[in-house]
Amino acid sequence: MDMRTSIEILSEEAEQQLRDHVWAPTTADRTIAAKAAADLNAVISAPSAQGALPAIDRLEHLREALAVLAIALAHVHGRLAWFLGAATTALTPVLNWRALPDQHGPTFGAVEPSPQEYTDAESAIRRLHATLTHITAT
Template structure:
């Protein structure tokens, strides 16, 4: 399953839990979700902007999204933490990516991602941005 699909499943589950009132979003969760969304927006911009960047910059931006999600995860518990954990797991392949060729020696298991893989990861981040914005707008 690709990153976009995993994030779509997470998003559907979060939206359903909120709609069914299984997840009663607390004000602190709303605030943290909006903070995380802002961090993701700072890291990954619109497709035309991201695709114009060199691969190294695109990878830097994707790694920044992992940092934003990890810091947010560290600051919460319960359903929002579970959601953020799932988001981090979905984007986990980014951790094994590199932007530089390996002239000599090993690469510690890293791989050069294709342009489509960058796009897939960036699309997944944009979907996460949307869901975090929705979570942030939930009124208790």
């Protein structure tokens, strides 16, 4: 399953739990979700702007998005932690991507992603942003 699909499934589950009142985010959850949403929005720009960037910058932004999620995860417990942990896990292939050529020898198994993989990962981050914004408003 690709990252975008994984994040869509996670987001739908989170939104369903919110609708069904299975998950009632605390004030701290909403504060952390709001900060993470704002930080994700600052890192991943609109599709046209993001797509115009060189691969190395796109990869940097995706790694920054993972850092945002990891920092938010470090400050929560319960359902928000479970959601952020699962989202971070879904995005871990980004950690094995490289934007530089492998002309200087082994790359520790890093692979060069396709343009579509960048686009899918960026779309997944935008979906996470939307879900975190939804959590904030709950």
